Amino acid sequence: MVNVTAELQERLDDIEKRIKWAAERVQRDPREITLVAVTKTWPAEVVIAAHEIGIRHFGENRAEELAEKRVQVEQRLGPDSGITWHLIGPLQSRKTTLAADSADFFHALDRQKIARRLSDRLQETGRSLPVLLEVNVSGEDSKHGFDATHWEEDESQRQALRQAAEKVSAFPGLEVCGLMTMAPWEAETEVVQGVFRRTHALAVWLEEMAPEAKWTVLSMGMTDDFELAVEQGATHIRIGRALFGPRATP
Numbered sequence: 001m002v003n004v005t006a007e008l009q010e011r012l013d014d015i016e017k018r019i020k021w022a023a024e025r026v027q028r029d030p031r032e033i034t035l036v037a038v039t040k041t042w043p044a045e046v047v048i049a050a051h052e053i054g055i056r057h058f059g060e061n062r063a064e065e066l067a068e069k070r071v072q073v074e075q076r077l078g079p080d081s082g083i084t085w086h087l088i089g090p091l092q093s094r095k096t097t098l099a100a101d102s103a104d105f106f107h108a109l110d111r112q113k114i115a116r117r118l119s120d121r122l123q124e125t126g127r128s129l130p131v132l133l134e135v136n137v138s139g140e141d142s143k144h145g146f147d148a149t150h151w152e153e154d155e156s157q158r159q160a161l162r163q164a165a166e167k168v169s170a171f172p173g174l175e176v177c178g179l180m181t182m183a184p185w186e187a188e189t190e191v192v193q194g195v196f197r198r199t200h201a202l203a204v205w206l207e208e209m210a211p212e213a214k215w216t217v218l219s220m221g222m223t224d225d226f227e228l229a230v231e232q233g234a235t236h237i238r239i240g241r242a243l244f245g246p247r248a249t250p
């Protein structure tokens, strides 16, 4: 465990340096950026080692895995570990109860049906859940999210996004805080930059047009592109491999 921690610390230092440099290139304060450590496929011990070096935000892409790991980590660290559990992957409707009960932050809200089901459960338990609307800006078929592929030119797409924001905000227990997006896989730098820039611009537009929600969080950037995301205004970056190494199973 000593070695694991030392290696993890080295990787964290490197990532933090790169965040700082990227932020400085665009005159941002690096403290505006939250590193979400993505522990999917890794056991609870890895979360505990990361907690030991000061990481407090953890991301999982499956609700079951988040719920299980959260219990295991709390058994070891107690309920006051200061950890925020981020559910970053898309949610199936039969998993909404689990998500509403165990996630502290949900990045990938991509349809109203999920919002309604989360809200129903949150009202039963009295919890509340900050959420981000996931938007598909790149147009890649594999990407989830509200369609925002042509939001600048397409008035009806833009209005659909505004209405989605309005409707989701109206569900009790859900607190819309911003947007999440994924860059296209293996795309050129300019393409990735464009996706992040356009997502940021969409958040600025929504801030004006959908004032019932907050538009302060922009979750974008992963191991391969987080510096580009920071340059384009990301407030939350979701990092797995750069911290923990390659995953055994995808």
Ligand SMILES: *Cc1c(COP(=O)(O)O)cnc(C)c1O
Binding pocket: 038, 040, 061, 088, 089, 222, 223, 224, 238, 239, 240, 241, 242
């Ligand atoms: C796995 C995952 C990440 C982290 O990806 P890395 O390339 O390992 O940094 C970020 N966001 C989502 C939604 C993921 O599923």
